[in-house]
Amino acid sequence: MNEEIMMENTLNEKTMNEKTMNEKTMNENTANDPYRPVFHFSVKKGWMNDPNGLIYYKGRYHMFYQHNPYAPVWGPMHWGHATSRDLIHWKHEPIALLPDQEYEAHKEVGGCFSGSAIEKDGKMYLIYTGCVQDRKPSQCQAVAVSEDGYSFGKYINNPVIAASPAECTEEFRDPKIWEKDGVYYCVIGTQSEDLGRVLLYRSYDIYQWEYVGIVAKSNGQQGDMWECPDLCTFENHDVLIYSPIHAAEGDTRYFSGKINYTTGELGILWDKILDYGPNFYAPQSFTDKTGRRILFGWMRCWEEHMPCEPYGWAGQLTLPRRLWADSCGILHQEPVKELEALRRNETGYELSGIKDMQLQAIESSCYELELTAEGEEINSFTLFLRCSENRSEQTVLHFDTKQNLVSVDRTNAGEGEKGCFDAPFLEEDNKSYRLQLFVDHNSLELFTSQNTVSMCFYLWADPRSTGIYYESDSGQNCSITAKIWELADKENIS
Ligand code: DQQ
Numbered sequence: 138m139n140e141e142i143m144m145e146n147t148l149n150e151k152t153m154n155e156k157t158m159n160e161k162t163m164n165e166n167t168a169n170d171p172y173r174p175v176f177h178f179s180v181k182k183g184w185m186n187d188p189n190g191l192i193y194y195k196g197r198y199h200m201f202y203q204h205n206p207y208a209p210v211w212g213p214m215h216w217g218h219a220t221s222r223d224l225i226h227w228k229h230e231p232i233a234l235l236p237d238q239e240y241e242a243h244k245e246v247g248g249c250f251s252g253s254a255i256e257k258d259g260k261m262y263l264i265y266t267g268c269v270q271d272r273k274p275s276q277c278q279a280v281a282v283s284e285d286g287y288s289f290g291k292y293i294n295n296p297v298i299a300a301s302p303a304e305c306t307e308e309f310r311d312p313k314i315w316e317k318d319g320v321y322y323c324v325i326g327t328q329s330e331d332l333g334r335v336l337l338y339r340s341y342d343i344y345q346w347e348y349v350g351i352v353a354k355s356n357g358q359q360g361d362m363w364e365c366p367d368l369c370t371f372e373n374h375d376v377l378i379y380s381p382i383h384a385a386e387g388d389t390r391y392f393s394g395k396i397n398y399t400t401g402e403l404g405i406l407w408d409k410i411l412d413y414g415p416n417f418y419a420p421q422s423f424t425d426k427t428g429r430r431i432l433f434g435w436m437r438c439w440e441e442h443m444p445c446e447p448y449g450w451a452g453q454l455t456l457p458r459r460l461w462a463d464s465c466g467i468l469h470q471e472p473v474k475e476l477e478a479l480r481r482n483e484t485g486y487e488l489s490g491i492k493d494m495q496l497q498a499i500e501s502s503c504y505e506l507e508l509t510a511e512g513e514e515i516n517s518f519t520l521f522l523r524c525s526e527n528r529s530e531q532t533v534l535h536f537d538t539k540q541n542l543v544s545v546d547r548t549n550a551g552e553g554e555k556g557c558f559d560a561p562f563l564e565e566d567n568k569s570y571r572l573q574l575f576v577d578h579n580s581l582e583l584f585t586s587q588n589t590v591s592m593c594f595y596l597w598a599d600p601r602s603t604g605i606y607y608e609s610d611s612g613q614n615c616s617i618t619a620k621i622w623e624l625a626d627k628e629n630i631s
Pocket of ligand 1: 186187203214250251266310311364365418419
């Protein structure tokens with residue numbers, strides 16, 4: 138280990154005892170947990186939020202995440218850790234970063250906040266935000282290094298960026314690092330005069346950073362603080378994804394254009410919403426072993442009471458989505474192909490000319506549903522998901538080709554937050570539409586419009602509410618078909 142790296146993280150005895158205690162109580166509950174997702178990554182116990190440090194390193198995918206190991210609510214932030222060989226099956230690993238330094242150790246509001254990972258000379262470097270609410274400045278950037286991807290030592294001269302530029306507030310966090318032509322860059326979220334902004338920094342060794350300039354800033358409608366910026370570089374476009382606080386529209390948005398590495402400025406072509414659902418936040422992307430850009434979001438859960446809390450946990454990630462920019466610079470995202478390996482028991486439905494029908498095939502609440510429609514008279518159709526026997530509980534998904542709107546209504550979806558959400562959509566091709574849904578024990582993810590529109594939801598339905606119904610006012614001159622696959626349990630890898 139490099140001399141400049143202070144020490145490996147070790148859990149002290151007190152922490153260990155608290156952990157063991159929590160584990161016992163929580164495991165007892167887990168057996169009857171109706172909400173634990175099957176094919177989404179979820180925290181084993183305690184709380185999780187943002188995905189951090191996504192990287193393919195020494196033959197495995199490593200995913201870190203914001204984690205409070207002590208309770209299923211946000212608290213002192215650690216970096217939880219999991220590894221995978223296929224992005225779908227994850228093995229829980231010991232905690233990677235503990236908030237044990239003066240610039241990050243805080244009982245309530247602080248810890249090792251979000252950040253990212255990169256490989257350099259065979260080592261894995263993490264760059265993250267140290268946060269201590271009553272320290273001045275409260276947020277700074279720090280580095281930790283590992284030679285195996287499992288145990289980390291913190292840089293002895295941390296913080297590597299001690300404070301935000303004078304014109305910004307102390308809200309200064311979530312460095313996302315990348316390398317270009319032998320130079321390291323990172324974007325960091327901040328604010329100035331109540332407007333969110335993202336800054337660009339440059340380094341030659343990951344320890345010493347110089348400020349380059351402002352990548353983008355809010356026009357007043359795009360939020361007062363920008364969290365978790367992510368600069369995705371594609372062949373012809375650079376895309377800045379960010380999670381704004383208090384934006385007029387969209388909890389996660391993106392700008393697409395071309396970055397100027399000398400001034401930092403992103404020449405913006407497009408300003409768009411990344412996901413139209415209420416439970417998508419703080420996504421992070423990385424390049425996988427085959428060169429694909431993969432993105433995971435946090436399924437945001439700030440609800441007063443999360444129905445899974447009594448089972449000792451709260452927090453999960455979205456499905457891994459492959460991300461690409463088309464020739465105009467518009468982002469597309471599709472669930473990764475690896476998910477197809479989970480498909481079991483395919484059932485097909487011919488729905489052309491059908492006004493209403495119960496799709497009976499599966500008793501399970503873990504499935505993928507693909508609906509394709511083609512023709513002049515599609516008009517609209519509705520899918521009722523997670524329905525109880527008497528239909529008093531159901532989630533209503535309405536697809537209206539006259540208004541080009543897809544909506545999801547959770548008014549009667551079960552426990553948890555309610556509300557109706559909609560998104561505009563495009564045809565796939567001339568008068569043809571495709572809708573792809575992933576329903577897990579406690580969630581729904583939807584993709585449509587050549588994968589330019591996605592929506593992500595928690596659904597806290599009764600485990601017995603598994604009915605699926607279809608209704609439509611489409612005419613004769615169209616063809617509508619559906620396929621449903623049960624998605625099998627994931628096993629943990631070792
Ligand atoms: N969550 C982290 C911050 C980030 C926020 C703290 C976004 O670093 O800005 O848990 O959810």
